[in-house]
Amino acid sequence: MNQSNNSKVENRTIKKIGKQDLESQFLEFISSYHVSTNPYELESASADLTSLPSYHYKFKKQYLASHIIRPANVNELSRAIKKCRERNIPVTIRAAGTSCFSSATPSKGGVIIDMRRLNKVLEVNKEKMIVKVESGISWLNLIEALADYGLEPKTFPTSFKTSCVGGFIATPGKAGIGVVKYGPMEDSINSLDFVKPDGSIVKILKDSNDEITLKDIIGTYGIYGAISSVELSVTTLKTSLEIIGYGFDSIGQAFNFYEKLKVELPNKPLFLSISERDFEKYSHINFPERDWLVWAAFYDDPEATSKSVSDVKYFASKMNAFEVDSSYLKEKWRDISDAEVSIGLSARNLIFQEYWISDMRLESFIDYYVKERRKYKFPTASYAISGEKGWTRVKIFGLTDISKPREFFTVKAFLHDLSVKAFTQGDRLYTIGIVNSFYLIKYKPEEVMKWKILKDKLDPKDLFNSYRLTKARMKFWRVALLFNTAKILYKIF
Ligand SMILES: Cc1cc2nc3c(=O)[nH]c(=O)nc-3n(C[C@H](O)[C@H](O)[C@H](O)COP(=O)(O)OP(=O)(O)OC[C@H]3O[C@@H](n4cnc5c(N)ncnc54)[C@H](O)[C@@H]3O)c2cc1C
Structure with missing residues (x-):
């Protein structure tokens, strides 16, 4: 065996001993059921809905965590974090892992702390x-x-x-x-x-x-x-819930109605959203006929709820709105918690981006999306959910499959172009995670600098939930180059 092979074997042995040693240190204060090195668990906890595990880890095996631990209380949590800091081990905090964009996945291996x-x-x-x-x-x-x-x-x-x-x-x-x-x-x-x-x-x-x-x-x-x-x-707790839904022929009409419900109703809805008919089509067996739909749920005592519903009916009667069938409304509310994932049944991989758009620019942003998508053949769909005053989270999906790489990367390029549009018009992305941090570095350097000052103070080696907000795994120009190439190849073939 030559010298370099010898040192590789040595490194592997040191890593193995280090891993076992770390595990035994966790076992001093966390029950053995809750310190895991199971490879299946490690892979699934190192991924999320957007990161396509097998594709992701083919290139990025070093991102995989070596341990998942599940502390039972704040003292166990604190001891585990302290132990990792002493040994310079990266830590990723993970709850249910639903936030996507690799928010709760490791960026350089180490330990996942499952908070549940x-x-x-x-x-x-x-x-x-x-x-x-x-x-x-x-x-x-x-x-x-x-x-x-x-x-x-x-x-x-x-x-x-x-x-x-x-x-x-x-x-x-x-x-x-x-x-x-x-x-x-x-x-x-x-x-x-x-x-x-x-x-x-x-x-x-x-x-x-x-x-x-x-x-x-x-x-x-x-x-x-x-x-x-x-x-x-x-x-x-309230006692009366009603959901309403109205269809419109244009985004302009739907947006006016949405704004009225958001701003003018004295008793605000518990939930308010706009969706495109294709979004309903890809997520439900039945779907309404109109192109743009506005949904609102009111939740109060019976008198207040019924007053809100009659206010909405009054607005609708003046606005060329078509009432959605009540059976669909019930289905819509029953499925509300799956709304953003049911669409995945229509595509093998969910590819989407979430934009955080000012209500002042919402209509023009959606118009821009509608115009842009005409350049492509793959199906798309959009769904917007009202946020805090003056803001809306717009989620845009591109439906394709990883087995069609040119189209897959072109969908990503299409969503990237919309991200650039959002930032250049003064808006931003909603969920950042690891995947979207490079946009902040390019478009919001002052904010990044502020986060970085505190980050450097508390975590100078960037071991804790690293590569989010202050540092990016990807570079803007590389991503732009890749996506522009994908668009050219898509047009040629
Ligand atoms: C179907 C569906 C519907 C959704 N609807 C909405 C919605 O209506 N509004 C919305 O904003 N988002 C929505 N999301 C996104 C996501 O569900 C939310 O952001 C959710 O709050 C994430 O919670 P989680 O427990 O899954 O967190 P995770 O995904 O596990 O973690 C999210 C981030 O928080 C960090 N974190 C988690 N716990 C802690 C902790 N205790 N201390 C410090 N950091 C921590 C993680 O490191 C990670 O960076 C939706 C997602 C799906 C799939």
């Missing part, structure tokens, strides 16, 4: 209308727990059946159920318990102005540490 055993309701106070929960609790479990007290959360994502409270805080949390009525996630948070990348535990109050503030943590993808628990203000 930190799932206890710690306190419910009906007088103060607050709940204190561990951050790995799913929204569904929280909704069920609060229902026993006649309470419920104000705001949560449509992925509520699986996604967790901490995941919605660390992603933007600005669009979803309850946002139009009660405001974004940020507005419901009173305080957080937080574990910094060195393992120390701090309490962060709504208005505190310490080293890390609440604003630093919201929507920053866990780059500054892990939220272990949170105190939320909640609302009372």
Whole structure:
């Protein structure tokens, strides 16, 4: 055996010993059921809906984690994080993994900390209308727990059946159920318990102005540490829910109606969205006839709900709107938590991008999308969900298959062109994760610089949820070159 082969064998042995040694150190304080090196688990927890695991890891095997651990409480969480810091091991915080764009997947191997055993309701106070929960609790479990007290959360994502409270805080949390009525996630948070990348535990109050503030943590993808628990203000359970749906022949008409419901209704909808007929077509067996559809759900006491519905009917009667059949409305609301994934049944891989567009530019942005897609043969679909005041999250899907690489990359190129349009017109992308960080570096360098100052202070070696917001795995010019080439090849062949 020559010298270089010898050193490879040595390296492998050191790595193996290091891996076992790390595992035994975790086992000192985490039960053996919750320290895993199972290859199947590692692959699935290192991926998400958008990262096409087998394609992704063919090129990026070094991204795969070596361990998944599931701490049961804040002390185990803190010890695990401290251990990783001492040994310079990268850490990825993961809850339900529904946020996509590799937000909760590793970028340089190391340890995935699955937060879902930190799932206890710690306190419910009906007088103060607050709940204190561990951050790995799913929204569904929280909704069920609060229902026993006649309470419920104000705001949560449509992925509520699986996604967790901490995941919605660390992603933007600005669009979803309850946002139009009660405001974004940020507005419901009173305080957080937080574990910094060195393992120390701090309490962060709504208005505190310490080293890390609440604003630093919201929507920053866990780059500054892990939220272990949170105190939320909640609302009372209501008794009457109605959903309405109207169809329109143009995006302009649909947008006017959407704006009226968002701005002019005194009692705001719990949920508000616009979808394109093709979005309904690819996600449901039946679908309405009109090209653009507006959906709203009202949730209140019976009198307030019925007043809102009659206000909507009045607006609709003046606006050339076609009422959607009530059987479809029931189906729509029943499937609301699957709305963004059912469309995957029509394509082998879900490829999409999420744009965060000002309501002032929403109609022109969608118009631009409609014009652009005429250049291509692959099917597309769009779905917009109202966010906080003045903003909408627009999700655009391109339906294709990884087995058609030219088309696959052209779909990505089409979504990329829309991303460039969003940034150049003053808007941005909604979910950033690992995949979209390079756009921020190109278009929002001042914001990136601000995040970086705190990141360098708390995590100088960039080991904690790295390559999100402050650093990118990809370069803008390379991606643009790849996608422009794909578009040329698509046109030629
Ligand atoms: C069908 C569907 C519907 C959706 N609907 C909406 C919607 O209405 N609105 C919306 O905004 N999004 C929506 N999403 C996106 C996603 O579901 C949400 O962002 C959700 O809140 C993510 O929660 P999660 O538990 O899956 O977090 P994960 O995906 O596991 O994590 C998200 C990010 O948060 C970090 N993180 C997770 N937990 C913690 C913690 N305790 N401390 C620090 N960092 C943490 C992770 O590292 C990662 O960067 C939807 C997704 C799907 C698939």
